[in-house]
Amino acid sequence: MSLLSLEGISAGYGPVQALEDVSLHVGQGEIVTLVGANGAGKSTLLMTICGDPRARTGRIVFDGQDITALPTHLIMRQGLAQSPEGRRIFPRMTVNENLLMGAEVAGHDPAPGLAQARALFPILLERAGQRAGTLSGGEQQMLAIARALMSRPRLLLLDEPSLGLAPLIVRQIFGAIRRLNEEEGLTVLLVEQNAFQALRLAHRGYVLVNGRITLQGSGAELMTRSEVQDAYLGGGHG
Amino acid sequence: MNGAALKDATLCAAVAAVLFVPVVGLRTAPGPTGPLRIEPHFGIVAVLVGLVLLGRLAIIAWQARRRPTAAETPRRVARVMARSGRYVAPALLALAVLLPFLPGTGRYELDLGILVLTYVMLGWGLNIVVGLAGLLDLGYVAFYAVGAYAYALLAQEFGLSFWVCLPLSGLIAGMWGVLLGFPVLRLRGDYLAIVTLGFGEIIRIVLLNWTNLTNGPNGIGGIPRPSFFGLPFSSGGEPGSFAHFFGIEPSPVQRVIFLYYLILALALLTNWVSIRLRRQPLGRAWEALREDEIAARALGINVRNTKLTAFALGATFGGFAGAFFATRQGFISPESFTFSESAIILAIVVLGGLGSQLGIAISALVMIGGFELFRGLDEWRMLVFGMAMVVIMVVKPRGLVGDRTPTIALGTRKAIGGGLVGQGQG
Numbered sequence: 001m002s003l004l005s006l007e008g009i010s011a012g013y014g015p016v017q018a019l020e021d022v023s024l025h026v027g028q029g030e031i032v033t034l035v036g037a038n039g040a041g042k043s044t045l046l047m048t049i050c051g052d053p054r055a056r057t058g059r060i061v062f063d064g065q066d067i068t069a070l071p072t073h074l075i076m077r078q079g080l081a082q083s084p085e086g087r088r089i090f091p092r093m094t095v096n097e098n099l100l101m102g103a104e105v106a107g108h109d110p111a112p113g114l115a116q117a118r119a120l121f122p123i124l125l126e127r128a129g130q131r132a133g134t135l136s137g138g139e140q141q142m143l144a145i146a147r148a149l150m151s152r153p154r155l156l157l158l159d160e161p162s163l164g165l166a167p168l169i170v171r172q173i174f175g176a177i178r179r180l181n182e183e184e185g186l187t188v189l190l191v192e193q194n195a196f197q198a199l200r201l202a203h204r205g206y207v208l209v210n211g212r213i214t215l216q217g218s219g220a221e222l223m224t225r226s227e228v229q230d231a232y233l234g235g236g237h238g
Numbered sequence: 239m240n241g242a243a244l245k246d247a248t249l250c251a252a253v254a255a256v257l258f259v260p261v262v263g264l265r266t267a268p269g270p271t272g273p274l275r276i277e278p279h280f281g282i283v284a285v286l287v288g289l290v291l292l293g294r295l296a297i298i299a300w301q302a303r304r305r306p307t308a309a310e311t312p313r314r315v316a317r318v319m320a321r322s323g324r325y326v327a328p329a330l331l332a333l334a335v336l337l338p339f340l341p342g343t344g345r346y347e348l349d350l351g352i353l354v355l356t357y358v359m360l361g362w363g364l365n366i367v368v369g370l371a372g373l374l375d376l377g378y379v380a381f382y383a384v385g386a387y388a389y390a391l392l393a394q395e396f397g398l399s400f401w402v403c404l405p406l407s408g409l410i411a412g413m414w415g416v417l418l419g420f421p422v423l424r425l426r427g428d429y430l431a432i433v434t435l436g437f438g439e440i441i442r443i444v445l446l447n448w449t450n451l452t453n454g455p456n457g458i459g460g461i462p463r464p465s466f467f468g469l470p471f472s473s474g475g476e477p478g479s480f481a482h483f484f485g486i487e488p489s490p491v492q493r494v495i496f497l498y499y500l501i502l503a504l505a506l507l508t509n510w511v512s513i514r515l516r517r518q519p520l521g522r523a524w525e526a527l528r529e530d531e532i533a534a535r536a537l538g539i540n541v542r543n544t545k546l547t548a549f550a551l552g553a554t555f556g557g558f559a560g561a562f563f564a565t566r567q568g569f570i571s572p573e574s575f576t577f578s579e580s581a582i583i584l585a586i587v588v589l590g591g592l593g594s595q596l597g598i599a600i601s602a603l604v605m606i607g608g609f610e611l612f613r614g615l616d617e618w619r620m621l622v623f624g625m626a627m628v629v630i631m632v633v634k635p636r637g638l639v640g641d642r643t644p645t646i647a648l649g650t651r652k653a654i655g656g657g658l659v660g661q662g663q664g
Contacts, residue, residue, distance in 0.1 A: 147537070
């Protein structure tokens with residue numbers, strides 16, 4: 001049974017149609033990745049799940065509940081969390097404050113999330129009292145993921161966690177996602193430009209081109225498809 | 239001193255010359271035959287331009303000397319500030335409480351104290367909107383005006399007492415805050431600033447033109463003075479008045495002292511509510527919103543309600559201050575609620591350090607008290623005032639008190655140095 005399913009979703013900003021009849025599903029305990037070029041609509045898809053922008057057509061069901069028309073802040077309290085594109089940590093707050101914000105504003109108990117975050121990214125414990133804006137890009141990304149996990153979600157929406165990071169850091173972050181999935185059973189919907197690594201990590205994947213899903217299959221399967229190889233795995237992305 | 243510094247200073251002097259020639263150098267004076275003629279005062283211009291030249295050179299020299307230790311000095315200064323800061327707030331509070339009984343405090347000092355405290359309260363109220371929630375509001379004076387007119391009209395038309403009108407004025411101002419909040423929910427930064435600026439002007443112009451209700455530019459006079467919980471202050475000392483009840487000599491100072499403590503209590507209420515709310519989920523939501531709206535939304539914060547509560551609460555305190563202003567003055571007109579009032583309140587908040595309660599109190603004291611102090615300088619007052627603002631922004635770009643204490647922490651709270659706080663934002 002799928003934890004999240006999108007049926008025939010169209011969405012956009014004003015006159016711009018960013019998504020066209022997108023259907024996908026994410027099963028309990030799966031890592032599903034959505035790969036595609038810049039401007040394909042990947043981030044819009046994650047944002048649409050969160051209700052901003054609203055889906056113009058179609059239905060979004062999370063855990064058996066139709067969340068299509070729910071206000072954003074209520075969607076975010078249903079057991080899904082987003083680590084947004086560009087990290088968007090609170091730069092003038094300390095690392096600890098950032099983490100606690102992730103739990104307390106929506107009324108969650110911060111203790112278990114904090115323990116998990118520190119086990120996953122020990123560096124965050126070291127930097128606990130430091131202003132988050134002074135962290136390196138990789139540390140900020142770790143903080144963004146840890147902050148999203150503070151509400152103990154069942155589904156984590158991850159938007160471009162590898163953006164602008166060194167390969168070594170990317171490997172570390174992807175390792176953490178894998179651990180979360182294997183050890184905690186966390187379901188992940190991962191949006192990535194870094195198609196090679198994302199497909200290697202994911203159980204299944206979707207390819208988004210100009211707001212439409214053109215291909216889907218297991219991660220290993222998609223990597224062998226010539227369309228994917230030509231578009232995303234050749235040249236710069238290896 | 240090198241060529242670049244000299245060039246820089248000369249350029250500054252040239253700009254100063256261009257500014258000062260028309261502003262200072264040419265003055266109109268009545269001529270011998272009647273019509274005005276222009277008198278040149280180029281001597282003063284030369285002195286001023288010379289001062290700018292030397293001042294610029296001094297600044298460059300100072301910066302060059304300071305640079306090597308720039309990283310270390312502020313931290314030391316911050317440590318001293320933090321240590322002394324613990325005593326500054328209680329000391330200021332004690333001074334404020336004791337002021338009416340200090341030797342040498344007369345009617346003038348009390349009136350000045352009332353004025354300063356009114357701005358402290360307005361600063362703290364606006365701080366909720368600008369400093370905590372990060373919503374740049376250039377029309378804050380509108381709520382001050384709504385509070386003042388609400389009190390004046392309720393007290394005059396319905397004969398309600400001050401203590402009934404005060405909460406009502408706050409409530410009405412708060413409602414206007416929500417009313418402003420709704421259309422600007424989607425706006426941010428500059429766009430928000432423009433709309434709030436317009437809102438402030440709309441309120442003022444409506445007050446000016448809705449003659450039936452507000453008496454237009456003539457204002458409303460004879461606004462009832464507050465009573466001491468039902469006991470009026472009167473100079474006669476007749477039975478039932480404040481002086482008679484307590485068996486003391488009637489004196490006009492009694493009402494002033496009462497007004498002083500009233501505004502002190504209102505300001506402290508604003509402060510207490512702000513400090514308490516900062517530690518609540520609502521206050522944290524404001525701060526998260528100020529830091530990053532999209533991230534705040536992604537964490538499950540109801541952005542709409544969070545913004546509206548900030549506007550409503552800030553407006554409510556503005557309304558309280560307005561009601562106090564009306565009862566103190568006894569007369570209000572739209573002239574008291576111009577844009578420059580909004581600008582002064584915003585300047586107090588920014589110079590004090592956005593989000594810092596103590597900084598705002600100090601900067602209100604410096605700005606309003608200092609403005610009064612330089613009264614003898616006449617038209618030069620604005621110049622001194624402007625220079626003081628520039629100096630503060632150069633020396634302490636994050637406001638007088640740029641530190642912020644984490645609002646949410648495990649164990650002890652450690653102050654975050656001003657150097658680590660983003661410029662212009664607390």
